[in-house]
Amino acid sequence: MAEWACRGGDPQKRLRRRGGKKEGKWRRGQTESNLRQTKGWMMMTKLREKPASAKRLRRAGLWLALLLLLPAFPAPTAFAATIDVVSFGANGSDSNDDAAAIQSAIDAASSGDTVYFPPGTYYLSANLQAKSGIKLIGQSRDASILKYTGSSGGAILSLNNTTNVEVAHLTIDANNSASPSAGIWGEPGGGHYIHHNRIKDLAKSDGFAPFGILMSASSNVVITDNEFSNIGVNSMWGGAIRVGWGSDAPVIERNTIADTGRGGIFVNDGVDGAIVRNNVITGSGHHSEGLGIELHTDVNHSLVEDNQVDHWLSVVRSEYNAIRRNTIHTTANTVKGIGLEIMSNHSVTSDNLVDGGQQVGMQQSPGTGYQLWNYNTIRNIVMWGMQLQGEGTGEIEQFQYFYKNTIEDGPIGHPAAAYPGYDGNAIRIHGNTRNIVFDGNIVRNNGRKAIEITGAAGTDRISFINNTITGNGGPSIDQYPSSAADLEWSNNTVSGNGTDTQLTSRGFADPKPTASFSAPLSVQLGQPVTFTNSSTDNGTIVENLWDFGEGVPVTTVSPTYTYEKAGTYRITLVVWDDTGRANIQERSILVYEGPPDTEAPTAPTNLASPSKSNVTVDLSWTASTDNVGVAGYDVYRGGTLIGSTTGANATTFTATGLTPSTSYSFTVKAKDAAGNESAASNTLNVTTDAGDTQPPTAPANLTNTAKTDTSVSLAWTASSDNVGVTGYDVYNGASIAGSTSGAGATTITLTGLSPNTSYTFTVKAKDAANNVSAASAPLTVTTNPAANxxxxxxxxxxxxxxxxxxxxxxxxxxxxxxxxxxxxxxxxxxxxxxxxxxxxxxxxxxLASEGGGGGDTQAPTAPTGLTSTGKTSSSASLSWTASTDNVGVTGYDVYNGGSLAGSTGGATSITIGGLSANTAYTFTVKAKDAANNVSAASSAVTVTTDPSGGGGEPSETGTIVREYWTGISGPTVASIPLGTAPTGTSVLTSFEAPSNWGDHYGTRIRGYIVPTVTGTYQFAIAGDNNTQLWLSTDDSPANKSKIGEVVDWTNEREWNRTSSQQSGSIALTANQRYYVEILHKEESGGDHLAVGWKVPGSSSFSVIDGANLAPY
Missing domain, CATH: 3.30.1490 (Dna Ligase; domain 1)
Structure with missing residues (x-):
């Protein structure tokens, strides 16, 4: 199955970080405004004014007199010039070539000069080369247009070997030419400012190209407020902006991008301090991938914020990055791979929205750690809301904290689902996943399971705490692996699902650390604020991950940070200890403009108690006011602080833990973000009610209504109480194993138990006053043996x-x-x-459940009617009548004499290949069942293979043989044990294997292609997962070569997902045999395999029919 795992690195060799020392590196805490100021560039708001004015003319005489009196000094530097391209012969109102004239104007400019393009369309038959320090400025991008008519490669406008070039208010129109590699290209250089341009219609479809703007080894580049459209829509690399290879501190903001071959914005290979913000991207990936934004390989200390993209925001193989407030949503009815793909150490992914259009909403790829995912919303996702996939990667998903995310409304039956029947699961945990925390998330209204835990090995040490799981069509969660030692399941609200499964905590002898820090409630803008870390652990805290709500994350123990903008920010600290356990704390801080706030709020008024009980008092009051804003209230009982509320209008509080018939006095004080506290409210005296001290009666008739190998269902008779029963606690020995809520909630299913283990249960009733009944009579239940x-x-x-x-x-x-x-x-x-x-x-x-009388010992009946249905010089096809069994036949073994020649998984036909020509073979068949009972042998049939027909002689066509090996781990065809006998074989009547056949198996299909027409053919292969297509120049396997491959996966019969799937043109001769071989390795999930060809005269691929196939 396509798992949408992390792409292991860009295959294009160009995507390597270039050598050499990096300059201008963006350090943590340095802001965009710092960067702009230090690099000395400014937005141009108007052309420079001419030096003469009426005022200067009136004073000319005075200046002349003074100059005659003063000693001689060197002449001042000349004002920067404005050079009009028209004055060099360019004409924007005709269709003549303007390239030479414009280049002459550029050549005449000096650093600081402006080359100006008046309104018009200027035709370019050649590329332009800029100079350092100049400005290329149009009237506006709607008015000043550069239209390319040449045939050269490279960039239409080259900034190579230049620095500090400004390009603004121009349209660069490639005119749908397939020649240019880029609209603007800078390498090496830096300091460029490219803004308010339009770059469009680059049609190159081959090579590592085209790009609207390409920057390499060019630091401190600013690319803002540009428009891009139709950039390489037929190219696997076509993108609007690519900045990489040591181009530190790029600023990419407020660009609008539509229709690209691969995607919108790419930052890659050794870039520090990128800012990608407020861009709008649609039409991503017309040719492949569909990456709206990608930061790939050592792109560190970077911000990706407030962008709107249609597909796939990816930050991988990097660290110390913040991905905030982005929206991934398409209105074009397109579906691509992943919404948020983040594989970035020490990073935060916060407040993003992924809404439809993706196979997977959110994915953390393995091999990284220490990431916080919080307050993200994932909805309407085609396959899975989020996925943790360690299986098949050789690495572990670990050290992730998922906090207060929402995953909702995942549909069933979306027509674009890659694997129908697996869609609609909210969270998928797929092997090799450890030390993960799900805390406070909402999982609701998804079509199938809320939390899927696949059977893949290596899932352990997961915490599910404080989550709300409701309204999902399938189970709330799969059973936790019985082999896993550690599980935390606590305070999760589960209701209204297809099955409301609750797990039982186990293991975790090592306690969690405590995350704790202090900081002021407010700070003046521009003043540093220190966050004092007071977290604790019984071992060692190895990671302190801070998110200030602004800037990049840091891992300093107690950091100091200076905010750049006023506002209210959420500060989050996540700590991990040396065993991988984690905890979180968050607070808010008000960053205000102006002088420090020293004014306290007004005192709360009208403190009253609208209701009370024997052990509680409800309080309410009228809100205070403040010059900046009330942050909350502190509630005092006598002189002791007993609790607080947060927010200006949080004017209610319940005092708990009180004693019946006792008098208490309460006051309330308001506080603001600066820590100023008001005077106390009026004092309120309240006496609690006499209260209820009578416990409920003990539950009766505790019974076991059902059990499995890992669960026990219990029921009991309801208790009674003088006021009312509120619920029941169920105990396993002395430990609470589960609880129910409500007087009539007298059933429960306890899960996460161990097979074949004895448990003793009791039940106690409780009421609203926390009176607890005596225990019910104990009930001992032994779970079933492990399921078979x-x-x-x-x-x-x-x-x-x-x-x-x-x-x-x-x-x-x-x-x-x-x-x-x-x-x-x-x-x-x-x-x-x-x-x-x-x-x-x-x-x-x-078969392991009760009543089995020791299991199945009855063998199937012997197969009958064994016959030969066909043969060649190297194969024999057999069929037989099915056996019967008291439980069920699971397969058949076919013997050549006393040696196993092949097996089936239940099919009653097989083709045995690899035989010698003109040779007699004697076959028998035996049936088997799941308990490994084997039948007697069938009657024997003897088959003599045909004589050899000689090289190249037409072969009997119609089928090809598929060999398969089951129970094989590993993601590639290299893991198939081709040197051993296959688990079984089957016969195909076209070059397409069965879909969704199984998991963890390998396949080899080999035989002959027999064309009926002489001409030029092209082959293609589609499959899931890794597949290879080999073809010989004749009928000898020794002359085979690989002509196609699927590295990861395609959809069924999707012939053009990657270029590696297709062969070149191959000449074949009619009725000539050509040896062909397919290798296919499937990991888990859905699977398929097909080989197609384009026959002479056809423009499309079709699956090769059996009429053109022959067995080996």
């Missing part, structure tokens, strides 16, 4: 077995369960409903 699920029937067929067994019915990991004796109809009626509407379902029987 075996397929027994497809939908609307009987599932037959022996004894009383647990059976499940469903698809795609969503099941209804029941316990039955000897048989059950695998149907909606048999299980009382449809667990997965719209999908074909199957039944599995748990």
């Amino acid at each position: 699920w075996v397929h027994c029937a497809g939908e609307n067929n009987p599932c037959n077995f022996t004894g009383t067994k647990e059976v499940r019915y469903g698809a795609n990991g969503i099941y209804a369960y029941g316990t039955f004796t000897n048989t059950v109809m695998c149907s909606n009626h048999g299980f009382g409903g449809d667990p997965v509407p719209g999908y074909y379902k199957t039944c599995d029987v748990n």
Whole structure:
């Protein structure tokens, strides 16, 4: 399955960081305004004024007299000139070539001069070369147009080997030429200021190009307020802006980008201090990828903020970056890979919105750590709301804190879903994932599972705390792996899901650290503020990740920061200890303009108690006022602070933990962000009620209503109480295992238990006054042995077995369960409903469940009717009549004499390849079941292969043989054990393997291509995951060469996702045999494989039919 894992590095060799010392590096804390001031450039607001004026003329005589009296001094520097290109022969009102005239004007300019383009269209048959320090300025981008008519490569406007060039108010129109590599290209250099231009219609489709603006080894470049459109829409590299290879401190702001081949903005390979902000990007990836914004490889200490993109915001293989307040949303009905892909150490991803149009909403790729993801909203995502994928990467997903994100409204059945049936899951955790915290997130109204935990190995040490999981169509969460030692499941609200699963915490002997810091509530703009870290741990804190809400993250223990803009900011500290456990604290700070605030709020008034109980008092008051703003209120009982509220209108509070029939006095004080506190409110005296001291009666009739290998369901008779029962606590021994809420909530299912283990449960009732009943009578339950699920029937067929067994019915990991004796109809009626509407379902029987009498020991019946259905000089095709079994036949083994020659997974036909010509072979078949019972052998059939037909002689066509190896780990075809016997074989009647066949398997398909027409052909391969296509120049495998490959994945029959899928043109001769071989490796999830060709005279690929295939 396509996992949308981190792309392991840009394959284009050009994307390497260039050598040499980096200059002008942006240091943490240095702001955009600092950068602009230190580099000495300014926005041009008007052309320089002419030096003469009426006032100067009136004073000319006085100046002359003074000059005659003064001694001689060197002449002052001349004013910068404005050079009009028209004065050098350019004409914006005709269609003649203006390139030479404009270049002459540029050549005549000196540093500081302006080369001015009056309104008009100027035609360029050649590229232009700028000079350092000059300004190339038009009247406006609508009025001053440079239109390219040449045929040279390179850039239309070259800034190579220049510094401090300003380009503004121009349109650079490539005129749909396939020649230019860029509109503007600078390498090396720096200090350029490129703004308010329009760059359009670059049509180059080959090579590492085209780009609207390309900067390399050019630091301190500012690219703002430009428009880009139609940049390389047929190129895999086509992009509006690319800045990289040591180009530190670029500022890329407020650009509008539409329609690119690959994407909008790229910053890559060794760039420090990039600012990418307030850009609007649509039409990304007409040819490939669809990357709205990408920061790739050592792009550090950078900001990506407040952008609007249609697809794929990616920050990978980098560190100390902040990704804030971006919107990833498309209105064009397009679907691409990922919304937010962040693989950046010591980084924060906050307050972003991903709304539809992506297969995966949010993904952290493995190999990095110490990231905070908070307050992001992910909705309407085609496949998965978010994914953690460690499986198959060789690395671990770790040290991530997901805090107060919302993942909602993931649909089922989106027509663009890459793998139908797997869509609609909100959170997907797929192997090799450790030390992850989900804290305070909302997961709601998704079509399938809220949290999917796949069967991939390596998931452990995950904390789920304070989350709200509601309204999802499938289970709230999958069962936690039984092999995992550590799980924290605490204070999660679970309701209204297809199955409201609650897990049980276990392990985690090491406690979490405590995150804590202090800081003033307010600070004057421009003044430094110190955040004092007081976090603690029983071991060692190894990471302090700070997000100030502005600027880049830092990891200093107690940092000092100076804010650049006034406002209210959220400060967040996440700490990790040396065992990987983490915790978080956040506070807010008001950054205000003007002098320090020393004025206190007014005192709260009208303090009153609208209600009370025996142990609580509710308080309310009238809000205070303040010259800046009230930040909150402190509530005092007597002279002791008992609690606080936050916000100017937070004027209610409940005092708890009080004693019945006792008098208390309360006051309230207001406070502001500067720490000024008001005088106290009026004093309020309140006496608590007498209260309820009578506990409920003990629950009765505790029973076990159902159990599995990892869960136990309990029920009991309700308790009674003089006031009212509020809920029940269920104990496993002395520890609370679960709770219910409500007087009638007398059932619970406890999950996360261990197989074949004895547990003793009791239940206690409680009321609103926290009176707790005596315990119920204890109940001891032993969980079932570890489940052994075996397929027994497809939908609307009987599932037959022996004894009383647990059976499940469903698809795609969503099941209804029941316990039955000897048989059950695998149907909606048999299980009382449809667990997965719209999908074909199957039944599995748990052979380890109770009543099995020691398990299945009955072998299947022997196969009958073994016959040969076809043969060649190197293969024999066999078929037989199916066996029967008391539980179910799982497959067949085919023997050549006493040696295993092949196997099937249930099919009753096979083609055995690799045989010798003109040779007799004797075959038998044996059936097997899930308990490894093997039948007697079938009757034997003897087949003599055909004589060899000689090289190149037409072969019997119609099929090709597929060999497969199951239970194979590893992501590439190199992991297929080709030197061993395959697990089984099957026969294909076209060059396309079955889809969604299984997980963790490898395939080899080999045989012959037999064309019927002489001519030029082109081949292509599509598959998921890694696939290779090999073709020989004749019928000998020794002469094969690789002509196509899918490195990662494609959609089914998607022939043009990457260029590596397609061969070049290949000449074939009619009726000649050409050896062909396919290797395919599948990891997990959906899978497919197909080979297509373009036959002579055709313009499109089609799957190769069996009429042109022959077995090996």
